[in-house]
Amino acid sequence: MADKQKNYFEALYQVAKVVNSSLDPAKVLDKIVTGVSQALDTKACAIRLLDPRRKELIMGASHGLSEGYLRKGKVLVDKSGLDKDALGGGPVCIMDAQNDPNFQYGDRAKTEGIKSICVVPLKVGKRAIGVLRVYSDTKREWSDEEERFLEAAANLSAIALDNARLHRALKTDYNLLVAHEYRLDDN
Numbered sequence: 001m002a003d004k005q006k007n008y009f010e011a012l013y014q015v016a017k018v019v020n021s022s023l024d025p026a027k028v029l030d031k032i033v034t035g036v037s038q039a040l041d042t043k044a045c046a047i048r049l050l051d052p053r054r055k056e057l058i059m060g061a062s063h064g065l066s067e068g069y070l071r072k073g074k075v076l077v078d079k080s081g082l083d084k085d086a087l088g089g090g091p092v093c094i095m096d097a098q099n100d101p102n103f104q105y106g107d108r109a110k111t112e113g114i115k116s117i118c119v120v121p122l123k124v125g126k127r128a129i130g131v132l133r134v135y136s137d138t139k140r141e142w143s144d145e146e147e148r149f150l151e152a153a154a155n156l157s158a159i160a161l162d163n164a165r166l167h168r169a170l171k172t173d174y175n176l177l178v179a180h181e182y183r184l185d186d187n
Contacts (some may be wrong), residue, residue, distance in 0.1 A: 008149045011039035015153055019160040028160040029061035036134060036153050037063045040146060043114065043137040047122065047157055048075060049130035050087070057083055057131060064135070069112045072105050080104040086119040087128040091150060093118035093142040097135075116140040120150045122158040129158060 018031045029047050037045035044064030048057035057075040077084050081102030086092045094100045097109040097117045109115075116136040121128040132154040 007039045008145075011035045012149070012152055012156070015156045019156050019163070025161055026061065029157065030063070032132075032153060032157050032160070033061045033063040036132070036150070039149065040134055042134045044135040046133045046135075047130060048083070048133065049122070049161070050077075050128065060130060066112060069108060072108045075104060082117065082119055083131055086121050086131050089121070091118060091120045091142070091147040093147070095139050095141060113137045116142070118142045118147065118150060120147070120154045122154045122161070124158050124162045129161065132157060 014035050015032050018028050033045040033047055037043075042064070044062065046062040046065060047060040049060045050056070051058055055077055057077065057080075059070060062070060075083065077087065082092055082094060082100070082104075085102070092102075093116070094103060095116050097103045097114050098106050100106065103109065103117065109117075112135075114135045114137065116139055117133060119131050119133045122130040122132060132150060134150065
């Protein structure tokens with residue numbers, strides 16, 4: 001097995017372990033973005049989640065991006081063709097983020113030293129809930145193998161988020177049931 005494939009396998013193994021061992025979405029997403037960035041040897045990685053109105057992508061976790069870049073402004077789905085396309089299907093990669101009209105913050109990419117970006121959707125079933133982005137500081141063509149790796153990492157991220165959501169809902173339902181039974185016992 002090639003070294004790169006071993007890195008992908010090891011990164012996915014570590015991500016799956018974290019997803020399986022924690023219901024804390026922040027912890028899981030932090031480990032995912034760090035592992036993905038290291039496995040692909042990229043400058044940075046981030047997970048952005050759709051807001052309830054599905055108009056904005058909110059930062060869920062990031063690795064390797066400066067505070068200034070993180071505070072650059074809202075990522076609006078309608079203004080980011082890159083994210084809009086990814087949310088509607090599969091991976092979308094651009095080689096020149098600084099000059100591509102589909103990238104909302106090309107000027108900030110230049111300041112941050114970002115050259116190429118690849119974005120894949122996070123999906124629960126067929127519904128996109130966010131995106132996984134990787135950022136390269138060199139112009140780079142993303143291989144099919146890298147895109148498949150990113151899709152697998154994005155799928156694990158979506159599973160982790162859905163598990164945390166289901167756990168919260170179950171905990172709330174349980175607490176309501178216990179409170180209701182407690183009130184019945186008092187009568």
